[in-house]
Amino acid sequence: MKNIEISQIAALPTKYGTFRIQAFKDGLGKEHLALFTESLPDTPIVRVHSECLTGDALGSVKCDCGEQLHFALELIAKEGGMLIYHRQEGRNIGLLNKVNAYALQDKGYNTVEANHQLGFSADERTYEIVEFILNHFDIKKLKLLTNNPKKIESLGSIEIVERLPIQIIPNPYNKEYLKTKKEQLGHLL
Known part of the structure; x- marks a missing residue:
C-alpha cells in the first residue's frame, strides 16, 4: 500500500488494562487503529474489528459488534496480542x-x-490495510479471533495458526441478524 501515514505509539489505559496504540491513515483518508499489549507473543491473538459506531459506542443490541469488541479487548489484555480497529463502518x-x-x-x-x-x-470491506499493519509489526503468524471466513481468507501472507471463535449469546433484537450472518455470509457461529 502507498501513502500510509503512521502515528507515533502512545499508551492507552482502558478498563481492560493499558494498551499501546498506533494510528494508520490510508490513502483514502481513513484512519485505522492498532491496540496492542506491551509485549506481543510470538503468535499473538489478533482481532480485526470492523468499526460499528452504533454497537461499539452507542450500545446497540441490533448486532453483536459491541459485545465482540469488549470480549476481544478483555481476552487480548489477558493473553497478549492486538486489536486492529478497521474503520469501514x-x-x-x-x-x-x-x-x-x-x-x-x-x-x-x-x-x-x-x-x-x-x-x-x-x-x-477490503483488508489491505490490515495486512499492512500486521507486516508493520512484523507479525508473520497469529491466532485470529473471528467468526468471519472472509477475514481468514483476506490475510493471505500471514499464517493463521488458529481461529478463535467469538460466541455471543443472541438477544431478541439480533437473533435474525446473527442467523443471516451465518446462513448468507457464511459466518462460523
Whole structure:
C-alpha cells in the first residue's frame, strides 16, 4: 500500500488494562487503529474489528459488534496480542447508508437484503490495510479471533495458526441478524 501515514505509539489505559496504540491513515483518508499489549507473543491473538459506531459506542443490541469488541479487548489484555480497529463502518457502506439499511431492516429486510436494496454487495470491506499493519509489526503468524471466513481468507501472507471463535449469546433484537450472518455470509457461529 502507498501513502500510509503512521502515528507515533502512545499508551492507552482502558478498563481492560493499558494498551499501546498506533494510528494508520490510508490513502483514502481513513484512519485505522492498532491496540496492542506491551509485549506481543510470538503468535499473538489478533482481532480485526470492523468499526460499528452504533454497537461499539452507542450500545446497540441490533448486532453483536459491541459485545465482540469488549470480549476481544478483555481476552487480548489477558493473553497478549492486538486489536486492529478497521474503520469501514457498516461493512464499508458508511454511517449514512448503514442508517438507511437499518430503516430497511425496520421494514422487514435482513442485513444482506438491505445492503442490496441500497445498491451495495452484502459486504464491501477490503483488508489491505490490515495486512499492512500486521507486516508493520512484523507479525508473520497469529491466532485470529473471528467468526468471519472472509477475514481468514483476506490475510493471505500471514499464517493463521488458529481461529478463535467469538460466541455471543443472541438477544431478541439480533437473533435474525446473527442467523443471516451465518446462513448468507457464511459466518462460523
